Amino acid sequence: MYFEKISVAPMLDWTDRHYRYFMRLISQHTVLYTEMLVADAIIHGQRDKLLEFNQDEQHLVLQLGGSNPEKLAQAAIIAKEHGYTEFNLNCGCPSDKVQVGNFGASLMSDPILVSECINAINEATGLPTTLKHRIGLDYEYSYDFVANFVRYLSERTNCTKFIVHARNAILKGLSPKQNRDVPPLKYDYVYQLKQDFPNLHILINGGIKTTNDIDTHLSQVDGAMLGREAYYNPYLFADFDQRYFGSSKPIKTRFEVATQMIPYLENILENHGKLHYATRHMIGLYHGCKHAKLWRQTLTTKLIHNNSIDEYKELVSYMVE
Ligand SMILES: Cc1cc2nc3c(=O)[nH]c(=O)nc-3n(C[C@H](O)[C@H](O)[C@H](O)COP(=O)(O)O)c2cc1C
Incomplete structure (x- = not known):
């Protein structure tokens, strides 16, 4: 599995291949994610267009959306043929559209199905498959909810990398945008996951804006994933290769x-x-x-x-x- 201290979050309509190429010029080592691609779109849609990427973008992870293990496996096989080497399953998106398909954040209430999805992708491709999820659903705020989710998946699948957006997803009553700001951030839950599952790669996401923030998180967990700040202020990443990945190359202006x-x-x-x-x-x-x-x-x-x-x-x- 690729060493992932810093990554840019998957963001629909934002982290397309053009953004990723641009970002790769700024940082060679930061891990990049595609936007979420729904399995059905890969199987039935314009797959070449959807999956196209420039080799310079590597290391690149394809984020998949879906909850049907067979379809996810089929989509992952197609993506592997297009050169993808790692997958991530979206268990954090709260949008209505995604809820209709019963995937995204609502999958957190069904860890058995999530394990079937991960195992199907993994068995079909032999490639690492990771999870991006929230700390809770709706008004379920107990730490045990997310700990049980991570425990179950780590025991029943080969998934060893968990990217945790440190907020609940409120499925009814909040828009996706509000769901990125309104539910409170509980970083201590993510730190506790690392304490309780020291052998897993625990990556933290949500509200991270500065190198100070990142350094604080990296003293507790394995990696930090930045979303909006990476988009609004991409040059923040200019010295990340040197700072976090040991590169001695000069920093680009x-x-x-x-x-x-x-x-x-x-x-x-x-x-x-x-x-x-x-x-x-x-x-x-x-x-x-x-x-x-x-x-x-x-x-x-x-x-x-x-x-x-x-x-x-x-x-x-x-x-x-
Ligand atoms: C425009 C936009 C689109 C997003 N699309 C996705 C997505 O496709 N898949 C996903 O897992 N999260 C998606 N997210 C959520 C981000 O990956 C991230 O979890 C969230 O923005 C919190 O991180 P931040 O505070 O650093 O932005 C999106 C966020 C934004 C702003």
Whole structure:
């Protein structure tokens, strides 16, 4: 299993392949996750488009959504053929759509089914399969709920990596967005999981924003997964290879990252795509810097309108630090 001290969370519509390529320029070693892909979409949809990724994105984990073991296994086999080497099952998403399919966070109430799903993927592909889940469902706030979930899965499957979003999922009455903010964070539950299951890889997620936050968590658990902060402030990750993965390579400047995106953007145009496919994910690159507003405004107006690589190059030339 890949050593995963720091990772970027799976985020629908955000962590697509363009974002991941951009993020990989900033950090070589941070583990990246796809958006959640529903098993049925992989089996019946435009699988090549959904599963496409650039080899430079590795180490990359495919997050699967679903609760039918056979379908998950079938989807995982297809994904393996496309080059994926690790899977993660979503047991944390509270959206209504996902609840209709009886997967995502609601799966936490059925650890037997989760074990069948994990084992099916694992047996079909021979590849590591991990879980991302919450600490509780609705108003069930006891530590035992999540501890029993982790215990059961660790005993009945080969899953050794548990990514724990340190909040309950409230299935009725809160939107997915509210479910990322309203239920209180209980980091101590995740720390306790590491105490109680020292041989498992316990990764913590939820509300992590700074290297101070990360360092505090890493003194208690094996890894930290960042979601929104990785999107809004991607350059936070610029020294993570050195800080967390022992790399001695020089840290890239924002200007270098912006410049290194040029061949990638040119390639999008050559394939009749829009620069915006990738630049929409790059808005946060200059977060907190002098020319942040110029960068943001140009990416979100002129560049969308004109789709011109020359305008992008001109913008980058203004951004020398
Ligand atoms: C736009 C968006 C989309 C998300 N999509 C997914 C998803 O596909 N799968 C998943 O497990 N979690 C998803 N999440 C939840 C994140 O992975 C993460 O657990 C959550 O945002 C808490 O981490 P954070 O506080 O660092 O953002 C999404 C979050 C956001 C903001």
